[in-house]
Amino acid sequence: MKTLPPLYTGLLLASLFSPAALAQIPSSDGYVLDKVVQVSRHGVRPPTESNEKLLTSVTQRKWPTWLVPFGNLTGHGYTGAVEMGRYRGEVLRDAGLIPRGCPDASQLLVHASPLQRTKATAQALLDGMFPGCGLQPGYVHGKQDALFQANEMPFAALDPAKAKAEILKALGGSVEAAQARYKPFEEKLREVVCLPATDCPYGKQDWTLEQNAKGRFAIKGLSAGANMGEVFRLEYSQGLPLDKVAFGNGRTAAEVSSLMVLTKAKYDYLNDIPYIASRGASELMNQIALELKQGTPLEQKDAPDSPPDVPLMLLVAHDTNISYLRTMLGFGWKQGDYIANNIPPVGTLQFERYKEVKTGEYFLRIAFEAQSMDQIRNLTQLTDTQKPLRSDFQSAGDCRKTSAGLLCPLKDAMVKVEQNIDPTALTPYTFN
Known part of the structure; x- marks a missing residue:
């Protein structure tokens, strides 16, 4: 079924000059961070309106009153997302992936699910990563985006x-x-x-x-x-x-x-049912895979729907999307006080591509990172000694424990990334 390509509103830049070329900074054991795709959940929100009605009905009592409309990102949630963006930006900046100043459009793609809480979270992450740059996320105008609402769409x-x-x-x-x-x-x-x-x-x-x-x-x-x-x-x-x-x-x-x-x-x-996850997130996983392979021998030169080749792709989604991706990968985690496989507000599934300096070979690190429940509640400043929770995924092949995390050969890791993509659950997609 053919669908209209989404409208990507792009990045609005506050600066009138191009930043200096990025200097790639090898890790202590010789790996350079080359590309990152991250999929983040939205921040803290009140219950949706339908959930509020359900809970009131089954308990016959009044639940706490929130200061924003049902389902919308709260001010506290925005602040927590800004902090996560600031911390994540410092990590990527120290690795030489993103500039010290404001990026230009060739260095960054930020795209959010079209709900208020996801768009506002994307804005908060940008404000944290690139303060004062005036960047704005892209999103589809309407209620459904094939990346994020595929499980509700005919294709x-x-x-x-x-x-x-x-x-x-x-x-x-x-x-x-x-x-x-x-x-x-x-x-x-x-x-x-x-x-x-x-x-x-x-x-x-x-x-x-x-x-x-x-x-x-x-x-x-x-x-x-x-x-x-x-x-x-x-x-x-x-x-x-x-x-x-x-x-x-x-x-x-x-x-x-x-x-x-x-x-x-x-x-x-x-x-977390493999069939349901594959139907619901193949479109999203396919875009992630196309992005990770660009600029490497694995790149699909003839792929009609390849996203822009950028160092950083930031997608802001829902816990449903991340749970589908987690299931497709076979990735599980248990972090801090959270229940197993939990996806907290602004929890982020990270795909980090590294290049080994001495060989030119590519590796992939897949991890899930999230603030602890108390870090979110207390709006804790994240530092080298007060880090978010992180879990690495052993994807496939001869994975190596490095100073950058668990790195697996890109060719082997991409087999794991792509193995559960259902080609019958894909639709034409373009970031404009």
Whole structure:
């Protein structure tokens, strides 16, 4: 199905001069950072309007009031993203990938999902990386971008029977059996959200597997508990008073994560399904792969949809997008107080291409980096001694532990990156 190419609004530069040529700076063991593609989640936001209605309905109580519209990036979230951008910019600048001053359009591509929270987060990351440069992110004008909303678009539609079969397999055979396993966690959430002596509906609903009008699957009954856990984490990260976080039951990061078991279950059974992930993120992974191969012997010279060849491609997306990419790679992590494979606000999946100076060979480092829950809550300044959490991925081949991280031969790593791209879930795409 042919789709209109997205409109990339480009970068508006404040400076009237071109920055000096970048000096590539080898690491202590002889590797130069050559190219970076990073996919970041948006920053802290309140619940979406539909989630707020659901949670109010199932708990019959008022949830905390936020100062921005439902689903929008908060001021706290913007500030946290600025700090992550500032830190990340210093790392890339010290490696010689980006300039000390303002970049020109040949050095940077920043593209965001078209929702307010992702566009505003992209702006915050730019403001942190390049303060005073007046840069603005690109995005599609409209509600859907094939990079980020493919799972809701016809070209990547699911085969319902196949998707349902894969979900049921992950559930252990049936939705009923899965709910029985998670009943203790539903009871724990009931104790947190249900007021005494009230007819609180939460936890009394049978789980049912459903497909919505956009083609996405959901487990009705599980969704409420999963959303609660995410909202509790957002409340804590936002810096709400501790007696407001999880109604006073989330006074530490560890306590908040203990309330997110059903949040993880939702991802395990709906997002982290190889077939569903491949349909939902092949378009995004394909653009990442095309970018990483440019300028190397692996470059696809005849690829009609290749993105601009830039040192830094920054994509600002949603946790759904990153969870799909994680599943396609087979990449898992456990960071700090977070539950396994969690994708916190501004959590970033990084693809860093290095060149070995003495041989000219290319290597790839894939990592996930995120601020801790307390770093986000406290707006902690990130430094060499107060770093974000980071997990490296052993992709494929003869990977090397280096001062830059775990580096794997690019040719072998790209096999891993591309192995689960579904060619039938691709559509023509252009960054304008």
